[in-house]
Amino acid sequence: MTQPQARIKIAIQKSGRLTEHCLELLQQCGLKYSRGRDQLIGFGENMPVDFLLVRDDDIPGLVRDDVCDLGIVGLNVLEEKRLGYAAEGINEPFQVLQKLDYGHCRLAFAYPEESPLEKAAELDGQTIATSYPKIVGDYLQQNGLNAQVVEFSGAVEIAPSLGRAELICDLVSTGATLAANRLVEGETILDSVACLIQTPVAIPAEKTEWVNRLVERIAGVQQVRGCKYIMMHAPRSALHAITELLPGAESPTVLPLEDADDKVAVHVVCRENVFWETLESLKKAGASSVLVIPIEKMLA
Ligand code: PRT
Numbered sequence: 001m002t003q004p005q006a007r008i009k010i011a012i013q014k015s016g017r018l019t020e021h022c023l024e025l026l027q028q029c030g031l032k033y034s035r036g037r038d039q040l041i042g043f044g045e046n047m048p049v050d051f052l053l054v055r056d057d058d059i060p061g062l063v064r065d066d067v068c069d070l071g072i073v074g075l076n077v078l079e080e081k082r083l084g085y086a087a088e089g090i091n092e093p094f095q096v097l098q099k100l101d102y103g104h105c106r107l108a109f110a111y112p113e114e115s116p117l118e119k120a121a122e123l124d125g126q127t128i129a130t131s132y133p134k135i136v137g138d139y140l141q142q143n144g145l146n147a148q149v150v151e152f153s154g155a156v157e158i159a160p161s162l163g164r165a166e167l168i169c170d171l172v173s174t175g176a177t178l179a180a181n182r183l184v185e186g187e188t189i190l191d192s193v194a195c196l197i198q199t200p201v202a203i204p205a206e207k208t209e210w211v212n213r214l215v216e217r218i219a220g221v222q223q224v225r226g227c228k229y230i231m232m233h234a235p236r237s238a239l240h241a242i243t244e245l246l247p248g249a250e251s252p253t254v255l256p257l258e259d260a261d262d263k264v265a266v267h268v269v270c271r272e273n274v275f276w277e278t279l280e281s282l283k284k285a286g287a288s289s290v291l292v293i294p295i296e297k298m299l300a
C-alpha cells in the first residue's frame with residue numbers, strides 16, 4: 001500500500017475559470033477521485049494523487065513552499081507572484097513545466113473611447129489601474145515609462161469612469177467587457193495561459209515515479225487534444241497542395257480508390273487543430289468528403 005507521505009498534491013483553482021478544465025484534465029489522466037466533505041480536497045482513488053482546491057492567487061505560494069508538489073495556474077498570476085518573489089531576492093520560486101491549452105487571455109492596456117491616448121509610448125504622467133501592479137510596473141520600467149500604477153483588486157474596468165485612472169491594464173479574452181465599458185484595447189503586455197508548475201524543492205524519491213507519470217500523462221493529454229485525424233478524397237495531382245494546407249501534418253497515408261485512377265484517399269494526423277478555413281481551402285484545392293476526427297490516445 002502507498003504510504004500517506006508518498007501521496008502527491010496538486011493545487012488547482014477552487015471555483016473559477018480554470019476549475020472545470022483542471023478537473024477534466026486530471027480525469028483524462030486517468031484519475032478517479034472523491035471530494036472531501038468540505039470540498040477542499042479531492043482524494044485520488046486509483047493513484048496516489050490528491051488535489052487541493054484553493055484560490056488561484058494562493059497556488060504559486062503553495063507550490064513555492066512545497067506544500068503542493070504541482071499546481072495549475074494562469075501565467076498572469078505566476079508572473080505577478082514571480083516578480084514579488086524576485087523583489088525579495090527569491091529567484092526561481094517554481095518551475096514552469098508546461099503551458100496548457102486553456103485559460104487563454106491577454107493582459108492589455110485599455111483606454112476610454114474618448115481618450116486621446118493610443119499607445120503605450122504616451123503613458124508618461126498617466127495613472128493606470130490594474131490588478132497586476134508588479135507586471136505593469138515592470139513593463140513601465142523596462143520601457144523607461146514614467147506612469148503611476150493604482151492597484152484595483154476587481155472591477156478594474158470602471159476605474160476611468162470613477163476618475164481613479166486615465167487607463168487600465170486588465171485581462172481580456174473576448175473583449176466584451178472592455179466594449180461594455182466603452183474602453184478600447186491597446187497594447188498587450190503579457191499573453192497568458194494556464195501553466196503546470198512544480199515545486200523548486202527536489203521531489204523525494206518515494207514520490208518521483210508518480211510525479212513523473214502524472215506530468216507525462218498531462219503532456220500526453222495535451223498533445224493528443226490538439227491533434228486530429230483527417231480523412232478525405234483528393235485528386236492525385238493536388239496531393240502536394242493539400243498536404244501543404246494541413247497544419248502540422250505528418251507524411252500522409254495515400255490509398256487507391258476503387259474505380260478512380262485520378263483520385264485517392266488521404267489519411268493524415270494533424271498535430272494542430274483544424275479550422276473551418278482550412279477545410280474550405282482543402283475543398284478549393286480539390287478535396288472532397290473531408291472528415292476531421294478527434295484522437296483519443298496516441299503513443300508516439
Ligand atoms: O477566486 P479566485 O481568486 O480563484 O479567482 P479569480 O476571480 O481571481 O480568477 P478567474 O476565475 O476569473 O480567472 C482565473 C484565470 O483565468 C485568470 O487568472 C486567467 O489566467 C484566466 N482567464 C482567462 C481570465 C480570463 N480569461 C478573463 N477573461 N481571467 C479573467 N478574465 C476576466 C477579466 O479580468 C475581465 O474582467 O474576464 C473579463 C474580460 O473578459 P472578456 O471575455 O469580456 O474580454
Ligand code: ZN
Pocket residue numbers: 055056057
Ligand atoms: Zn484570483
